[in-house]
Amino acid sequence: xxxxxxxxxxxxxxxxxxxxxxxxxxxxxxxxxxxxxxxxxxxxxxxxxxxxxxxxxxxxxxxxxxxxxxxxxxxxxxxxxxxxxxxxxxxxxxxxxxxxxxxxxxxxxxxxxxxxxxxxxxxxxxxxxxxxxxxxxxxxxxxxxxxxxxxxxxxxxxxxxxxxxxxxxxxxxxxxxxxxxxxxxxxxxxxxxxxxxxxxxxxxxxxxxxxxxxxxxxxxxxxxxxxxxxxxxxxxxxxxxxxxxxxxxxxxxxxxxxxxxxxxxxxxxxxxxxxxxxxxxxxxxxxxxxxxxxxxxxxxxxxxxxxxxxxxxxxxxxxxxxxxxxxxxxxxxxxxxxxxxxxxxxxxxxxxxxxxxxxxxxxxxxxxxxxxxxxxxxxxxxxxxxx
Numbered sequence: 446x447x448x449x450x451x452x453x454x455x456x457x458x459x460x461x462x463x464x465x466x467x468x469x470x471x472x473x474x475x476x477x478x479x480x481x482x483x484x485x486x487x488x489x490x491x492x493x494x495x496x497x498x499x500x501x502x503x504x505x506x507x508x509x510x511x512x513x514x515x516x517x518x519x520x521x522x523x524x525x526x527x528x529x530x531x532x533x534x535x536x537x538x539x540x541x542x543x544x545x546x547x548x549x550x551x552x553x554x555x556x557x558x559x560x561x562x563x564x565x566x567x568x569x570x571x572x573x574x575x576x577x578x579x580x581x582x583x584x585x586x587x588x589x590x591x592x593x594x595x596x597x598x599x600x601x602x603x604x605x606x607x608x609x610x611x612x613x614x615x616x617x618x619x620x621x622x623x624x625x626x627x628x629x630x631x632x633x634x635x636x637x638x639x640x641x642x643x644x645x646x647x648x649x650x651x652x653x654x655x656x657x658x659x660x661x662x663x664x665x666x667x668x669x670x671x672x673x674x675x676x677x678x679x680x681x682x683x684x685x686x687x688x689x690x691x692x693x694x695x696x697x698x699x700x701x702x703x704x705x706x707x708x709x710x711x712x713x714x715x716x717x718x719x720x721x722x723x724x725x726x727x728x729x730x731x732x733x734x735x736x737x738x739x740x741x742x743x744x745x746x747x748x749x750x751x752x753x754x755x756x757x758x759x760x761x762x763x764x765x766x767x768x769x770x771x772x773x774x775x776x777x778x779x780x781x782x783x784x785x786x787x788x789x790x791x792x793x794x795x796x797x798x799x800x801x802x803x804x805x806x807x808x809x810x811x812x813x814x815x816x817x818x819x820x821x822x823x824x825x826x827x828x829x830x831x832x
Contacts, residue, residue, distance in 0.1 A: 478524065478525050478528055478549065478550075479522055479523060479524055479525055479549070479550070480500065480522070480523045480525055480532065480534065480547055480549060480550070480551060480552075480553065481520070481521070481522050481523075481552050481553070482498075482520070482521055482523075482534065482547075482552060482553030482554065482555060483515075483518065483519045483520045483521070483553070483554055483555070484496055484498070484515050484519040484520075484521070484536050484538070484555045484556075484557055485519055485554070485555070485556055485557070486519075486538070486557055486558070486559065487556045487557070487558055487597075487598050487652075488558045488559035488597050488598055488599055489559065489597075492515070492517070492518050492519030492520075493515055493519045493536075493538055493557050494515055494516065494517050494518075494519060495514055495515060496514065496515045496519075496536050496537060496538045496557065497512065497513075497514060497536070497537045498512065498513045498514065498515060498521045498523065498534060498535070498536050498537075499511075499512055499534070499535045499536075499537075500512070500513075500523040500525070500532060500533075500534060501532065501533040501534075501535060502526075502527060502530055502531070502532055503530070503531040503532060503533055503546075504527075504530050504531060507533070510523075510525070510526055510527075510532075511523045511524050511525075511526075515536075525549040527549075528549040528550070529548075529549065530549075531546065531548065532546070532547050532548065532549070533545070533546050533547065533628075534546075534547050534553055534555065536555050536557055538557035538558070538559075538560075539559060539560040539600075539602075540560060540602060541557075541558075541560050541600050541602050541649045541651070543555055543556070543557050543626070543651070544626055544628050545626065546628075558598050558599055558600045558651065558652055559599055559600070560599065560600045560601070560602040560603075560649070561599050561600070561601060561602070561603075562601070562602070562603035562604070562605075562606075563601065564593065564595045564599045564600070564601040564650070565595055566593065566594040566595035566596060567591060567592070567593050567594075567595065567601060567650060567677055568591070568592055568594070568677050568678050568679075568680070569589065569590070569591055569592075569675060569676075569677045569678060569679035569680065570590040570591065570592050570654065570679075570680055570681075571589075571590050571679070571680060571681045571682075571683065572587065572588065572589045572590075572675070572679055572681070572682045572683070573586075573587075573588045573683045573685060574586075574587050574588075574671075574682070574683070574684050574685070575587075575588070575685045575686075575733065576669075576684070576685070576686050576690070576727055576733075577686075577687055577731060577732045577733040578665060578687075578690075578730045578731055578732060579662075579732070581664065581665055581666070582662045582663065582664065582665050583662065583663045583664075583665035583669050583727070584660070584661075584662055585615070585659075585660070585661055585662070585663060586658060586659075586660050587609075587611070587658070587659040587660075587661070588656070588657070588658045588659075589609070589656070589657045589658075589659075590654055590655070590656050590657075591607065591650055591654070591655045591656075591657070591677065592653070592654050593650045593651060593652045593653060593654075593655065594652075595652060598652035599652070600649050600650065600651045600652065601649060601650040602649035602650075604645070604647075605645045606646065606647065606648060606649050606650050607645070607646040607648060607650060607655075607657070607676065608637075608643065608644065608645050608646065608676045609634070609643075609644050609646060609657070609659060609676070610642055610643055610644075610673075610674040610675070610676075611642050611644065611659060611661060612642055612661075612663055612669075612671065613641035613642040614663060614664060615642065615661040615662070615663055616661055616662045616663075617634065617659065617660070617661045618660040618661055618662065619631065619658075619660045620632050620633065620634050620646070620657070620658070620659055620660070621657070621658040621660075622646070622648045622655065622656065622657050622658075623655070623656045624648075624649075624651050624653070624655050625651055625652065625653030625654055625655065630648075632646065632647065632648050633647070634646050634647075634659075635647070667728055667729065667730075668726055668727065668728035668729075669726065669727055669728075670724065670725075670726045671724065671725050671726070671727075672721065672724050673717075673721070673722035673723060673724070673725075674720065674721050674722060675717060675719055675720070675722055676719060677719050678716075678717065678718055678719050679716075679717040679719075679722070680715065680716065680717075681713055681714070681715050681716075681717075682713065682714045682715075682717055682722065682723075683702075683711055683712070683713045684699075684711070684712045684713070684725060684727075685709050685710070685711050685733075686709065686710055686712075686727055686731065686733075687708075687709060687710075687731030687732060687733050688707055688708065688709065688710055688731070689729060689730060689731035690710075690727055690728065690729045690730070690731035691727065691728045691729050692710065692712050692725060692726075692727055693725065693726050693728070694712070694723060694724060694725035694726065695724065696714070696723030696724060696725070698714035698715070698717070698722075698723045699712045699713065699714045699723060699725060700712065700713060700714075708733075709733060712725070
């Protein structure tokens with residue numbers, strides 16, 4: 446009689462490892478075709494249950510691929526149809542989106558915050574107002590960084606999460622914003638009825654730093670007077686102009702900073718209160734120097750609050766190299782000023798300049814796409830950044 450190929454015990458011992466191996470392979474395959482994550486409400490210190498989660502594929506635009514809801518533990522699973530492609534997970538909590546870029550098979554931990562129309566602990570870190578002439582126009586790039594240090598952390602959202610005051614005769618080219626997640630979006634502003642130059646910005650102020658870039662033109666006949674006004678207290682206001690232009694102000698708050706760079710001059714005022722600030726005037730012709738370095742390839746997305754952003758004409762004034770500005774300011778200023786005008790200026794200029802560059806590239810790229818695809822486009826690098 447032939448002996449069986451294996452006894453029951455032998456088969457059990459050999460089968461168990463095989464089954465375990467098959468299970469590992471199936472689990473790995475499942476993980477590679479899904480994205481798992483958890484969402485935590487940092488305002489309450491508990492899981493965020495019942496939030497909508499959207500999976501967006503980023504190649505060639507922004508295409509929704511899957512949806513889910515967080516369970517009682519804040520967990521979610523999203524099926525991935527195209528492993529290897531770049532994705533973004535967007536969580537909506539109390540009407541505010543929280544985005545995080547991700548790849549298939551990756552586990553996420555996303556923080557969300559409760560929203561309120563008014564939040565304590567919001568201040569302005571720095572505002573950089575850059576000007577340069579272009580014929581009979583003065584182009585202005587007004588870059589602002591707002592810090593939300595609320596405790597417990599809350600997102601300021603609603604009809605007027607942020608307000609800005611621009612010259613009454615400003616013609617807005619583009620408005621860009623970047624939240625703490627550093628994902629840039631093109632947004633729109635709405636004028637406040639009966640108040641020329643006063644605009645509301647429908648972009649939530651999440652906990653952390655939010656950056657805005659307001660790019661606009663003013664009629665220019667050799668001089669323009671500015672009356673500054675701020676919605677929040679501001680640590681520092683910096684005015685950057687070409688060396689050929691002249692800066693004047695009756696306010697003793699401004700001081701000329703020794704940047705060590707003859708390509709521009711910087712006048713700064715510190716510790717400004719909310720409301721009306723110091724006046725100043727710029728005069729004479731002068732274009733700011735071109736950018737010396739290139740921007741990396743990134744993506745710019747459409748703001749969820751602005752499904753149809755207004756397309757703007759190509760802007761004109763080049764953004765300076767933030768690394769060069771920061772290095773000179775660090776060398777010439779006391780430690781306190783160096784921190785604000787060095788580190789913060791570098792971050793703010795880099796972020797806003799990159800947003801402007803990406804938005805400009807998006808406009809040219811989306812013009813060649815279908816209406817369904819042109820809303821959100823991936824960006825390719827070009828030789829210089831322009832505002």
